[in-house]
Amino acid sequence: MPQHVQGVIAPGRNEPVRVETIVIPDPGPGEAVVKIQACGVCHTDLHYKQGAINDEFPFLLGHEAAGIVESVGEGVTDVVPGDFVILNWRAVCGTCRACLRGRPWYCFATHNAKQKMTLLDGTELSPALGIGAFAEKTLVAAGQCTKVDPAVAPEVAGLLGCGVMAGIGAAINTGNVGRGDTVAVIGCGGVGDAAVVGARLAGAAKIIAVDIDDRKLEKAREMGATHTVNSRTADAVEAIRELTGGFGADVVIEAVGRPETYEQAFYARDLAGTVVLVGVPSPEMKLELPLLDVFGRGGSLKSSWYGDCLPSRDFPMLIDLHQQGRIDLAAFVTETIGLGDVEKAFARMHEGDVLRSVVVL
Structure with missing residues (x-):
């Protein structure tokens, strides 16, 4: 049955974000519901709020996330409920001309969940970068889930979902x-x-x-x-x-x-x-x-584009390097905050005194 969770939406161009009740449908074929544990506040989320990406408001913000797979839809075999995953916004198709040439990091047909998350009144939400992870749970394409070692703190692992991987x-x-x-x-x-x-x-x-x-x-x-x-x-x-x-x-x-x-x-x-x-x-x-x-x-x-990464290859490798002490992913985390603090995190971003504010659920 559909679930009701709390999430952060951008209702309109440059309007303050707010916490709303979000309806999460059961996962359909090729989809997964992920319980979010942590999600970084990225400048791209601010771009969505400002209408600099597109005008498909309201947006469900957040995309730099890690969490636990709660349920999967028909045909999903790469991840199972209980897996600790980093979410990515370039789930490769495997069949486009880039993928068939052995260059899946350039995939020209990346995909997201087909079903829509909504507000209680049925208003469809546009998830930021096809993820929408400033929420207790979110619906994504299963290919957007990359399984990694669960020993790593979620607030650290999630950063690979966007900014750290891109750089x-x-x-x-x-x-x-x-x-x-x-x-x-x-x-x-x-x-x-x-x-x-x-x-x-x-x-x-x-x-x-x-x-x-x-x-x-x-x-x-x-x-x-x-x-x-x-x-x-x-x-x-x-x-x-x-x-x-x-x-x-x-x-x-x-x-x-x-x-x-x-x-x-x-x-x-x-x-x-x-x-x-x-x-x-x-x-x-x-x-x-x-x-x-x-x-x-x-x-x-x-x-x-996204550091020309292949999540299935690069996320586990970088997690391994972090665990070996060769890179310090934790050094990117300036502060941890709650869902209700995202607007303040955007203000701190403008002030230039944070690398990453990370929402912890």
Whole structure:
């Protein structure tokens, strides 16, 4: 029978979020109901609230989550009730042209649950990134559930569901950072700091963190940055070049998603270097670059979708690295909060003094 749970919705553009009763249907074929244990407050959730993703209000917010599979629908075999899982928003189809070419991390037909969660009056909800995990329980496609070791704290594991995976993957999967490379990361929020961690894991010799906030730069150092640049007081491109023998970085990761910081990334890379865009721009943004410079500098300009990750491969691997002490996922958790504190968490996000607020249920 359908269940009634508490969840956080964004009722309209820039309206305060609120806790409402959500109706969760029984899982249908290929679906699963997951009891949420923890969910990070990601900037993408704020984008949904602001109407910057689309206008399909009301949204059931939250997507960076871990929890326990409660029930599954017909045909589900990869997970069973009782499994501890991290939720992902790119459940691969296995049959599209990308999947058939052996590149499932580029899957062009990712899917979500077919049934809709609703309010008590029947109003259909749009779950953020097809998940909607600021709730006691949520309905997802079973392929969005990745089983991992239950010994890891949910508030830590859930971060791999979005921001931390996006940043680490931008460095390792998309940027192909290698041993001895020089790497610059522009924007040191949660995703940028995760890119710093990814570059360190890959063996980068020099990792330059760039931001306008000294507090964020100090955190980036704690995460593994070897050098920092405050671009409010220094020219980021010139500073990166100075720190790399006048050449520029081998890989520059743009974790802001703005034209001006992308342009910095473009000119801060070495000849034949790589730019990785992992920051999410808003729809109205435009980029203008001299085409001759695009040609003359060579190299690669890449966009990183979810860190080009394959959840079934990457989530368990990163959990293993955390358990071995090789990465500290707990360092990303600034505070734990309740469902009723999400609006305050958005305000703290604006103030820039949190990496992640995590809702614990």
